[in-house]
Each structure stands twice: as C-alpha cells, then as structure tokens.
Amino acid sequence: MSTALRQTGDWQPELATALTTLPGNKLDWLAQRRAKALNQFVELGFPTRKTETWKYLATHAIAQITPALSQSAVVDSNQITQWRLDGCDEVVFVNGIFHAGLSSLPSDQNIAVKSLAELLVTAPEQAKELLAQIDQNKANDAFDALNQTLIRDGAVVTIADNGVIERPLHLLFVSTTTNNAITPVNNWISAGKNSQGTVIETYIGNDKANNLTLSRTTINAAENSQLNHYRCQRESKQAYHFAEMTVEQARSSRFSAHSIALGSAIARINMKIVLAGQGADCQLNGLYLTKDKQVSDHHIEMQHAVPHCRSDQLFKGVMDDQSRAIFNGRILVNKDAQKTEAYLTNRNLLLSKLADINTKPELEIYADDVKCSHGATIGQLDEHSLFYLQSRGISREQAEHLLIYAFINDVVDRITLDSLHEQIASLIIGRLPDSEFIREMV
Incomplete structure (x- = not known):
C-alpha cells in the first residue's frame, strides 16, 4: 500500500x-x-x-x-x-x-x-x-x-x-x-x-x-x-x-x-x-563534490545595480556514481549599471555514466556599456592528459585520480586561509582513491 x-x-x-x-x-x-x-x-x-x-x-x-x-x-x-x-x-x-x-x-x-x-x-x-x-x-x-x-x-x-x-x-x-x-x-x-x-x-x-x-x-x-x-x-x-x-x-x-x-x-x-x-568588487568561488546518490544544488544571482562594479564567479563540480548536481547562475545588469564587468564560469566533471549535471548560466543585461561573459562545460577526463601521465610511468587509475584532484585544486588553491586550505585539501584527497599517492605527488 x-x-x-x-x-x-x-x-x-x-x-x-x-x-x-x-x-x-x-x-x-x-x-x-x-x-x-x-x-x-x-x-x-x-x-x-x-x-x-x-x-x-x-x-x-x-x-x-x-x-x-x-x-x-x-x-x-x-x-x-x-x-x-x-x-x-x-x-x-x-x-x-x-x-x-x-x-x-x-x-x-x-x-x-x-x-x-x-x-x-x-x-x-x-x-x-x-x-x-x-x-x-x-x-x-x-x-x-x-x-x-x-x-x-x-x-x-x-x-x-x-x-x-x-x-x-x-x-x-x-x-x-x-x-x-x-x-x-x-x-x-x-x-x-x-x-x-x-x-x-x-x-x-x-x-x-x-x-x-x-x-x-x-x-x-x-x-x-x-x-x-x-x-x-x-x-x-x-x-x-x-x-x-x-x-x-x-x-x-x-x-x-x-x-x-x-x-x-x-x-x-x-x-x-x-x-x-560604485566600485564594488565580488569574487565568488564554489566547489561541489557528489557521490553515491547525493544531490547538490546551487542557485546564484549576481545583481549589478550601479555603474563601475566587477564580479567574477568560478564554480566547479565533480559528480560520481548516481549522484546529481544542479547549477543555475544568473548575472543581472540593471539599466543604470554602465561600465560593468561580470564573468561566470561553471565547469563540471562526470566520473560515471549514471552521474548527471543540469547547468544553466544566464546573462540578463539592460545596460549597453558592459563587459560580460558566461559559460558552462560538462566533460570527462582528458585522454591526452591521461596518456601523457601514463607515458611518465603512472598507471591509468592513478593518472585519473591525479587529474581529478588537479581539476578540484583550481578552486581549493583560491582558499587563502592556510588552516582551512589544509583541512579542505586533506579532506578532498582522503575522499579519492590512491589518496597516499596523491599526497606524495602534490
């Protein structure tokens, strides 16, 4: 019933x-x-x-x-x-x-x-x-x-x-x-x-x-x-x-x-x-990692309300197993917000055929003197990079795990607080297979 x-x-x-x-x-x-x-x-x-x-x-x-x-x-x-x-x-x-x-x-x-x-x-x-x-x-x-x-x-x-x-x-x-x-x-x-x-x-x-x-x-x-x-x-x-x-x-x-x-x-x-x-500046970095059947959802609105402001967003995600992620990033530039600079990048890595990502970066611009861009990528590990690492004596599995960490580390390295950087990096490496190998390599 x-x-x-x-x-x-x-x-x-x-x-x-x-x-x-x-x-x-x-x-x-x-x-x-x-x-x-x-x-x-x-x-x-x-x-x-x-x-x-x-x-x-x-x-x-x-x-x-x-x-x-x-x-x-x-x-x-x-x-x-x-x-x-x-x-x-x-x-x-x-x-x-x-x-x-x-x-x-x-x-x-x-x-x-x-x-x-x-x-x-x-x-x-x-x-x-x-x-x-x-x-x-x-x-x-x-x-x-x-x-x-x-x-x-x-x-x-x-x-x-x-x-x-x-x-x-x-x-x-x-x-x-x-x-x-x-x-x-x-x-x-x-x-x-x-x-x-x-x-x-x-x-x-x-x-x-x-x-x-x-x-x-x-x-x-x-x-x-x-x-x-x-x-x-x-x-x-x-x-x-x-x-x-x-x-x-x-x-x-x-x-x-x-x-x-x-x-x-x-x-x-x-x-x-x-x-x-005017003159406000925002740097927004994000990382989401999912596995098993986890679901991670991010909805971001960056509103430029006045002239001469700048924003830059970088979000990265790694999905494994049957997990899913959702990313919706929206940049809104008001009519009076001339001389705006606004950038949004969302990059995603799928490690399983059953993993999924729904990504939707958006630009809504009502001013005419602006520099804005947005983009999203969804992909797997690069075969050329894997081949290069294997040619240096690293097994394919170890090469895969090293590339995954390199993809993630682009965001982790932006953490400037040393104690937090160390804690998060250690936690992420511990979640990956071949963690001891990765620690030695990085």
Missing part, C-alpha cells in the same frame, strides 16, 4: 507546539512574525518540479519527515577538535544552539559577536531590526518560511568601522541529531566602513546525524570594507541542508566568497549578491 505524500499543512500541529518552546515567545511582535511565517509555509507547500527553480530537485523525501525541533546536546570538546581551525577564534553551535563552553570568543575590541537568542532577551529591539533585514530578502519558498517559523539562534557578527581583524572568526555548526530534527540557523555578518576581516561558516555532523538544517546568512559590506567569507557544508550523507545567503555591497567594498559543498543527501543553497555601491 502506498503512503500518501505529506503536505506542509500536515506539519502544522507539531510546528505550532514547537513555537511555544522558542526563545522570545513572550514578545508579541516575534510571536506574530513566527505565526505569519508558519502560515506562509503552509500556503507555499513543498516545492515541486512544476516550479521552474525546483524542476531538477525532488523534495518528497523531506516531506515525509515527522517534524521535530532539534535540541541542545552535550558534546565533549575532544569530539570537535578535528573540525576546529588553527589561528581562529571560534563560535560553536550544537544543533543550532550557541554553546559557550565550546567557544573561544574574540578578545579583539574591533569585533563583536552575539547570539540571536541572547539578543532576544537582552536587546529585543536590535533583534527586531535584524529580522527586518530578512523580511526585505525573503526567498518565497517553504524551506525559508520554515526557518523563519522556527527562528531561534545564530551568530550576530559586527566588525567595527576601521577595524582590522587579525584572527579569522570560525562559526562552527555541529549537528548530532538522529531523528530528522529541524535545525534553524540565522546569521548576520556586518563589516563596517574601511574594515577588514575573515569569517568562516562550517556545517558539520557526525556520521549518524540525519538533521534538516535550514540556514540563512545576511551579509552587509559597508563602504571600502574588505570581507573574506568561507562557507563549508560537510554534513553527513543522511542529512538535508537548505541555505539562503544574501549579500549587499556598498561603494568600493571587496567581498571574496568561497562555497564548498561536500556533504548531505540533498543540499541546496540560494545566493543573492547585490553590488549596490
């Missing part, structure tokens, strides 16, 4: 109960906001393939989950040592809840880090202003509405005007749940005028964690700021991960972003970056 597909309305009773346990539930404005988000979640329904932006991603497996909110858990410091980054201050969240005992907060006076749950108690008006920023950039899909229904905690990072942050800040999100629990996360990163800093977000889970992570990060880069941002998604292959990231750049700001997607059964990230001030 077949089981009827659950709809968003079927989740409503459990979610209504969960609302009573959330921080700030005595604040009328917040209770109203959550109730409105719940109604939106029910009305929108789970995305289906009839929706253009979801046509390649099935969500019926997630719809079958019996919803429950993730809870705090006791985690020993030794358990997360492997995920820490040398030379970084760290803010640790366990199942979406700030864990002070595992964190080492910055001592630098130029950076302030708070948790959203703390602000809901100590500075509710500030929290209200932060949530208003989300309302201006709603994703209009059920997963983001669900995140806002259950909004609970996250990192609020503020770099002061003229502040130069010497130690990078690592936001580490650890998942331990094994009951398909929902983990909502909402972060804000604000880089003040003339500031410089680096922030890393890592989403990690133990091998048995099968959580549904709903993440949103709102970034504001003020005039002449320089912000490096890394996002590493390494959750377990039983987990689900849906993320939103919105960025607004002011005049002469520099934003360098890196998205590394390695984990989860199904993972999707929507990024929207608005170059809102």
